[in-house]
Amino acid sequence: MIPSSLDEPLVIALDAMGGDHAPHAVLAGADLIRKRYSNISFLLYGNQSVINPVLEQFLQLKAICELIHTENTILAEDKPSVALRQGKDSSMRLAIDAVKNGKAVAMVSSGNTGALMTMGKIVLKTLEGIDRPAIVTTTPTIKGKMVMLDLGANIDCTADHLFQFALMGNAFAKVTQGLKSPTIGLLNVGSEDSKGNDRVKAAAAKLRETTLPLNFYGYVEGTDIAEGTVDVIVTDGFTGNVSLKTAEGTAKICHALVREAFMGSFAAKIGYFFAKASLKRAFSRLDGRNYNGAMLVGLNGIIVKSHGGSDAFAFSQAISVAIELATHKINEKIMQEVKLSQQTLPVPPTDDSIKIA
Amino acid sequence: MIPSSLDEPLVIALDAMGGDHAPHAVLAGADLIRKRYSNISFLLYGNQSVINPVLEQFLQLKAICELIHTENTILAEDKPSVALRQGKDSSMRLAIDAVKNGKAVAMVSSGNTGALMTMGKIVLKTLEGIDRPAIVTTTPTIKGKMVMLDLGANIDCTADHLFQFALMGNAFAKVTQGLKSPTIGLLNVGSEDSKGNDRVKAAAAKLRETTLPLNFYGYVEGTDIAEGTVDVIVTDGFTGNVSLKTAEGTAKICHALVREAFMGSFAAKIGYFFAKASLKRAFSRLDGRNYNGAMLVGLNGIIVKSHGGSDAFAFSQAISVAIELATHKINEKIMQEVKLSQQTLPVPPTDDSIKIA
Numbered sequence: 001m002i003p004s005s006l007d008e009p010l011v012i013a014l015d016a017m018g019g020d021h022a023p024h025a026v027l028a029g030a031d032l033i034r035k036r037y038s039n040i041s042f043l044l045y046g047n048q049s050v051i052n053p054v055l056e057q058f059l060q061l062k063a064i065c066e067l068i069h070t071e072n073t074i075l076a077e078d079k080p081s082v083a084l085r086q087g088k089d090s091s092m093r094l095a096i097d098a099v100k101n102g103k104a105v106a107m108v109s110s111g112n113t114g115a116l117m118t119m120g121k122i123v124l125k126t127l128e129g130i131d132r133p134a135i136v137t138t139t140p141t142i143k144g145k146m147v148m149l150d151l152g153a154n155i156d157c158t159a160d161h162l163f164q165f166a167l168m169g170n171a172f173a174k175v176t177q178g179l180k181s182p183t184i185g186l187l188n189v190g191s192e193d194s195k196g197n198d199r200v201k202a203a204a205a206k207l208r209e210t211t212l213p214l215n216f217y218g219y220v221e222g223t224d225i226a227e228g229t230v231d232v233i234v235t236d237g238f239t240g241n242v243s244l245k246t247a248e249g250t251a252k253i254c255h256a257l258v259r260e261a262f263m264g265s266f267a268a269k270i271g272y273f274f275a276k277a278s279l280k281r282a283f284s285r286l287d288g289r290n291y292n293g294a295m296l297v298g299l300n301g302i303i304v305k306s307h308g309g310s311d312a313f314a315f316s317q318a319i320s321v322a323i324e325l326a327t328h329k330i331n332e333k334i335m336q337e338v339k340l341s342q343q344t345l346p347v348p349p350t351d352d353s354i355k356i357a
Numbered sequence: 358m359i360p361s362s363l364d365e366p367l368v369i370a371l372d373a374m375g376g377d378h379a380p381h382a383v384l385a386g387a388d389l390i391r392k393r394y395s396n397i398s399f400l401l402y403g404n405q406s407v408i409n410p411v412l413e414q415f416l417q418l419k420a421i422c423e424l425i426h427t428e429n430t431i432l433a434e435d436k437p438s439v440a441l442r443q444g445k446d447s448s449m450r451l452a453i454d455a456v457k458n459g460k461a462v463a464m465v466s467s468g469n470t471g472a473l474m475t476m477g478k479i480v481l482k483t484l485e486g487i488d489r490p491a492i493v494t495t496t497p498t499i500k501g502k503m504v505m506l507d508l509g510a511n512i513d514c515t516a517d518h519l520f521q522f523a524l525m526g527n528a529f530a531k532v533t534q535g536l537k538s539p540t541i542g543l544l545n546v547g548s549e550d551s552k553g554n555d556r557v558k559a560a561a562a563k564l565r566e567t568t569l570p571l572n573f574y575g576y577v578e579g580t581d582i583a584e585g586t587v588d589v590i591v592t593d594g595f596t597g598n599v600s601l602k603t604a605e606g607t608a609k610i611c612h613a614l615v616r617e618a619f620m621g622s623f624a625a626k627i628g629y630f631f632a633k634a635s636l637k638r639a640f641s642r643l644d645g646r647n648y649n650g651a652m653l654v655g656l657n658g659i660i661v662k663s664h665g666g667s668d669a670f671a672f673s674q675a676i677s678v679a680i681e682l683a684t685h686k687i688n689e690k691i692m693q694e695v696k697l698s699q700q701t702l703p704v705p706p707t708d709d710s711i712k713i714a
Contacts, residue, residue, distance in 0.1 A: 077549075079551065141610070142610040142613060142614070152546050155546065155553065155554045156554055187599060188599075189509050189512065189594070189595055189598040189599065192434075194436065196512065196595075197512045197513055197595060221598075221599070221602050222598065222599040222600060222601065222602025222603035222604075222605070222606060223602045223603070223605060223606035223609075224606070225603050225606055225607070226603070226606035226607045226609065226610040227606055227610070235599075237546070238546055238553075238554060238596065239595065239596055239599050239600075241546040241578075241579065242544060242545075242546065242578070242579040242592075242596050242599070242600050243579060243596075243599050243600050243603040244579065245578050245579025245580045246579035246580070246582050246583070246600040246603045246604050246607070247579075247603050247604070247606075247607045248579070248580060249579060249580035249581070249582060249583035249584055249604075250582070250583045250603070250604045250607035250608055250611070251607055251611060252580075252583065253498070253499040253583040253584070254607070254608060254611030254612070254615075254643070255611070256499060257499070257639040257640070257642060257643070258611075258615055258636065258639060260639065261632065261635040261636045261638065261639035262632060262635065264635040264638070264639075265634070265635055267631040267632065267634070267635070268631060268632040268634075268635035268636075270628075270631040270632075271627075271628040271629065271630065271631030271632025271633075271635075272628065272632060273628070274624040274625060274627040274628030274631070275618065275619060275624065275625040275627075275628025275629060275632065276628075277622070277624070277625075278618040278619065278621040278622055278624070278625035278628075279615065279618045279625075281618065281621070282614040282615060282617060282618035282621075283614070285614060286611070286614070
């Protein structure tokens with residue numbers, strides 16, 4: 001749950017150059033956060049000749065920012081390997097370094113996801129007991145919100161990876177949704193035991209057999225994402241990425257169809273006049289900006305990825321996620337889950353070299 | 358394109374016992390088709406003590422039906438292997454046999470998909486040059502309609518399978534959408550060349566390098582499903598199944614949210630009164646019933662799978678798909694594509710044993 005106030009001062013590192021609308025969206029987003037919390041401050045990484053003129057528009061924000069100049073920026077089209085080699089003094093990398101060195105409790109960037117993941121892994125390293133970091137976010141459902149991972153960090157996953165994603169998703173849902181025992185579903189092509197590929201079946205077996213206090217629901221299907229059947233959906237990065245983008249795309253065309261419908265006739269236009277406010281509220285529940293901020297979970301430090309197209313409001317939501325995760329010490333919670341699993345897990349690692357059926 | 362009339366008499370085999378609302382939805386659906394075509398007739402497979410009383414309600418339909426009695430029915434929960442062993446005289450199996458024996462040009466069933474696929478493969482065998490049958494359907498987009506496969510027949514696929522799906526999807530889109538050169542997209546986690554797993558990359562290479570007249574667009578993402586970026590989306594059965602169900606689920610909650618919004622205030626209720634007709638039209642574009650009828654493509658005969666929950670209208674749509682595919686001789690078109698690919702394909706089969714990155 002996002003705290004209403006901060007017990008102690010918090011420093012967040014911001015990649016001021018990342019995203020389509022940088023640096024304005026970054027600074028305007030940070031300014032929205034400044035208005036909410038009295039004891040927050042920011043480390044801004046980026047080109048001072050670009051940032052300073054914008055910062056002059058936000059004088060109260062300027063007072064709580066330290067600007068660290070760099071001329072190097074990771075571009076959206078840079079390959080992760082290139083970013084890693086040539087981006088050592090980039091705004092993104094320096095913001096990650098700030099988390100590594102303890103200068104900031106978290107970093108937020110709207111920049112290149114692949115570069116962020118690769119540099120994050122190299123600089124922060126994975127948490128002990130976690131083989132692969134994953135991308136996790138909350139997403140809207142008819143009932144409220146749900147946590148979903150992996151959204152694209154790991155294109156191919158073993159059953160052990162999926163099991164670790166479940167542990168991390170469990171901790172993430174506890175922290176962000178305030179749930180005591182989140183229900184966890186494994187995304188599959190059907191709910192019956194016989195459905196799915198070998199790695200999904202092996203992961204389900206591990207989740208069923210573990211003596212950990214995990215609330216494993218079983219298999220869920222694509223329809224369960226919007227229905228909010230469970231609190232956490234675990235899947236590989238390929239399926240997670242495609243299905244979340246499918247849901248986003250479908251919500252967008254539904255919205256477009258409804259808008260179009262209201263322009264269809266004179267009667268419909270009158271209808272729109274009366275229903276406008278209610279409809280706005282309904283569609284804001286599906287507005288991706290409200291759910292902006294995905295964590296690269298499984299690293300020794302908090303990295304929050306904001307959507308590349310984020311505006312100020314969306315970016316402020318991503319900073320909120322960083323604050324939420326930092327104040328609730330997400331990584332300590334994940335480490336507790338992992339340690340418990342190492343102590344209690346009687347299930348041997350599965351041999352799930354991926355087979356073609 | 359669905360023909361407005363039939364040049365020659367057509368016989369369709371119906372599994373009258375399959376689906377949640379059988380036999381009523383099957384017979385009422387067939388009766389809707391009877392009203393559209395003068396020279397169509399049906400072979401009905403199922404239990405006469407259940408079917409006959411319903412058939413009495415549709416006397417004109419009764420006149421163009423031959424009822425073949427059987428007491429054996431495949432249940433929704435039956436495993437495919439059990440269905441295969443014990444279902445030799447089931448309504449589903451006998452309807453497939455009718456296609457095999459040339460008594461019917463196609464069969465339609467709302468029954469158990471796994472059983473239908475397994476029995477279809479054993480009875481009809483795959484088309485020469487096709488290794489794996491796939492499930493293909495049309496689905497709504499903001500622009501109109503799109504063809505997508507595989508939707509769940511093949512949980513793990515190689516690059517060669519994906520390439521064959523592209524050939525079949527191409528033929529299917531030509532027949533059902535009336536397109537001369539459908540654009541074909543490969544579902545992936547990003548549009549850049551570096552994105553995706555080994556099998557997707559190898560399939561893309563094959564599609565790029567082939568000298569066949571295939572209109573390969575490149576990679577598409579989850580958002581492109583609703584946006585209708587391409588005419589055919591090719592993917593493995595796991596991703597296809599999850600993403601199509603995700604889209605269905607999201608469209609459903611959008612509809613529910615809009616309905617809810619109109620109940621939210623008095624003003625909204627007035628708005629609904631005026632906008633009702635336009636909204637109904639908008640959401641009917643996303644109504645799954647309009648797109649009912651998925652083909653088990655790649656078999657030596659036409660099997661159309663109708664949704665298990667189909668009502669009469671939805672079932673009539675599935676019969677329409679069967680008529681469309683039969684009149685346009687879909688399998689001859691697929692065989693032409695395959696033969697052409699065997700003559701011209703200079704690309705050796707890829708060694709794409711799935712690796713974990």
